[in-house]
Amino acid sequence: MTQAPTSEPRKLPYILAITEGLRQSLAADENVFLAGEDVAGAGSVFGYTRGLLAEFGAKRVIDTPISEEGIMGLGVGASACGLRPIIDLMFMDFIGECMDEVLNQMAKMRYMFGGKATLPVTVTTMSGAGMNLAAQHSQSLEAWLCHVPGLKVVMPSTPYDAKGLLISAVRDNNPVFVVFHKGLLGMPGEVPEEPYAIPLGKANIVRPGSNFTIIATSKMVHEATKAAAELAEDGIDVEVIDPRTVQPLDSETIINSVKKTHRALIVHEAVRFGGLGAEIAAQIQEEAFDFLDAPVGRVGAPFSPVPFTPALEKAYLPNADKIKAEVKRIVGRAG
Amino acid sequence: MDISKETLFDLHHRMVRIRIFEEEAGKLMESAKIPGALHLYVGEEAVAAGVMCNLSDQDQITSTHRGHGHLVAKGGDFKKMYAELYGRSTGYCGGKGGSMHISDMDLGMLGANGIVAGGPPIAMGAAFANKYKGNGNVAVAFFGDGASNEGAFHEAANMAATWKLPLVLCCENNGYGEFTPQANHQAIKDVADRAVGYGMPGVVCDGMDAVAVYEAAHEAVARARRGEGPTLLECKTYRFFDHVGIRGIGLSYRSDDEVMEWKKRDAIQAIEKRMIEVGVATAEELAAVHDRVKIEAAEAIAFGEASPWPDESTLLKDVYNND
The missing domain is CATH 3.40.50.920 (Rossmann fold)
Structure with a gap:
């Protein structure tokens, strides 16, 4: 990549900030893998996983069946056994298909087991209305997740936050939902090239x-x-x-x-x-x-x-x- | 398949441990010494023992609401188990899980589960991790005939077959989904028939015969270890006690005659008869196993009862991992 002649900060759209956060998370740790519906061959319906299959291979960037509960269970079981899954839930609205694994397994396993299980799993998902996608592809359901002890939830509002909160989520030793907004995907903003983490729980x-x-x-x-x-x-x-x-x-x-x-x-x-x-x-x-x-x-x-x-x-x-x-x-x- | 003397003793010991653990636990629950509800495994011992004899501590299992038997067979410590059922700080989960969430990560026991079919997706994820790491370990999901009707089971089975994961899906078909007989909750007799729909082998075995389960599980586990993918192993079994506790809540849903017929096929009596007939054990040796386990249980119950309650300061501990 050629360096710009000036020291102007680099700008990226939100969507590519997500991609960079995913890429740098995958590059940083062999135990990180990305799984979800159409995240590998198709590069995700939103396009934010484009290029990751070619860069990291089919072992680490995985197309799953359309099975949200199974995918979430994959995240629970694989994280409990030492991996750091990034599970992509295409639309936040689909959480109804997998809420048991989220609510009763992922969120509670550590507590129920007296602290003996650690689940470093990240779930990326897309919320938000404004694109004429109607009632089942437009919801903002973060309050559901915030009501469940054991889950963390972040909502990036800028490209900078999309990358930095995603990297923090993957590094965190708890289940973290990263709730993107589809209406922000094209929004440009400053995004440093190097990996950086935005602390969770800080406004x-x-x-x-x-x-x-x-x-x-x-x-x-x-x-x-x-x-x-x-x-x-x-x-x-x-x-x-x-x-x-x-x-x-x-x-x-x-x-x-x-x-x-x-x-x-x-x-x-x-x-x-x-x-x-x-x-x-x-x-x-x-x-x-x-x-x-x-x-x-x-x-x-x-x-x-x-x-x-x-x-x-x-x-x-x-x-x-x-x-x-x-x-x-x-x-x-x-x- | 030749069954060694050691394996027969191993199967027998695991089954006796389950039986005595559960009988004592049931009594403690029904005398209100143990709080909450227990789903007891008595009658189904051959399944847990037969499968677990093929697993190492590194192999993972997921269990069900009827989960004590799986943990006992995986090598669970009676003291930590009873202490957990009592809700004491010395229990496996520090009292936070109880019967329905009892677990031992060091033994690869990823928890009993209060949600029917909660386990198969997790076991599939564990099997995925095994394949990803190339560690040669196998995961086994235990579930019932009732759970085989849940979407979570189907999703896990399909994903495991698609990705050829080292998983065994072990259906403990005890003929009832809670109180509803199998014929009223599915149109098939053999849950194993569903395997063809996922592209994996389906095997039916006699779940009242520990040797039969051991042999069938041996092949399913070996196949998984060879990287050839999952097997749906159905074990036909029966719960001697009620859905909850020993006597249960008095619902009329099966006949005493039916229970008596199944009790004639008691797996512990069957293996003892076999061991004596083939001359690997005497009745006295087998009785001594029971006696030793009874002492183990009595000591563990005393330990559980004498253990301190968890301090209130632990209430909010381990909601999150703060490391």
Whole structure:
């Protein structure tokens, strides 16, 4: 590879940041293998495993039958026996097909066995709406996973995070779900060439601010940042926090921010009811009630399956305008 | 196949250990000394003993909700087992697993399992790891006729056959999926018939005959070790006790006559008769095995009962690996 003449940081789209994270994880450890539906010959339906079969061979990059429960069991059994599997679950919606292996085996084996089993398994999967893929290929189900003790869950919002969180997940000695967003695959961003790890359980303050806190995940980080830029014109100085890891959650960074700004809004693409926003709002009122100048707000999808038609899907999805309106409502109430 | 004297004694010893362990455990449960529910393996001893005589400590197994017998046959330590059933800190899982999650990673025992057909996908993953590492080890998944109707079983079987993994799928067909007779839960008599659908051999053997199981498992395990892929080995067997405990919860789903007929085929009595007839053992020698195991069990029960409860500070330990 030729070096660019300037020292400008290298940019990669999110999709290629995933590929690089996978490649460097496979290169770093012989015990790492990648298995999933169409990840080898086809390079995955999203294209992020392209080239890995040629580079690492069929022993380590493996096409599986369309058998999500079997694939997840492969991850459980192989990791319990000393390997470090990366299991690709093509769409997050397919988790219904394998939830027993996730919920009752992968998450609990270590605890049930009194700490005698270690399961260093990574599950990569694709969430998110906005592509007209309808109700079974568009969901954000991270709250399901966060409710299960024993699992870790990360949600990369940028190419930098996609690579760094993936590498951390593979190095971690626990089951970690890496939940990508299909609407971010083409997004460019700075990605260092060398391997790097982003610590799990540590939030990222994407935009510092002084009088309002927005906690946003995945693609909603960008909608929140856009809203924050526009709200600045109205004198609302928003701090945007991306938890990066949603289980375990970096409550400390969130609480410290709210103690400073006195107002908070949580934004996620998943349905509002029973979503992460409910948990984060509860923690804020438990830990920072006396600091609040207004009730904590939540923006999420309405309680409905994801509709197919672009006309309705647009109405379904949270966006910068909805975030702005909610921030203004909260600020107005306080004023 | 010639069965050596040592193998006969080995099969017999493993079966007697299971029988006595389970009879005592059942009594402790029904007298409320052991908390929770136990699914006891009495009647099915020939299967665990016959298979496990072909395995080393490095070979892995996955078990079922009826899992004590598998761990005993794999060489499980009575003290750690009873302590676990009692929920004590000295148990295999520090009291966090209990009967349904009892395990010993050092013996390759990847857990009893509270989910029907939870084990086959895990055993398939273990077999994958064996092939990946080229370590020559074999994994065995134990499951019942009921589990053979679960999707997880089918997915694991298909993947193991497709990838020629060193796996034995050992079906303990005891004729009932919980309380439902086989004829009411599947349209086939032999679960082994399903093997053809996966492209693997299907073998039926008499699960009340430890030697028959030993021989059938010997070939299935050898085939797996040779890299020729999985076998579906079906052992026809019967549980003498109820689904839970000894007496169970009093449901009427099978006749006393049926139970009596199967008890006539008791695998321990059968192997003892055979050993005496072929002249490898005397009745006194075999009785001495029972006596020794009874002492082993009594000492282990006393150990379990006297062991401390786990400290509350361990509640949140090992939810995650923090290393």
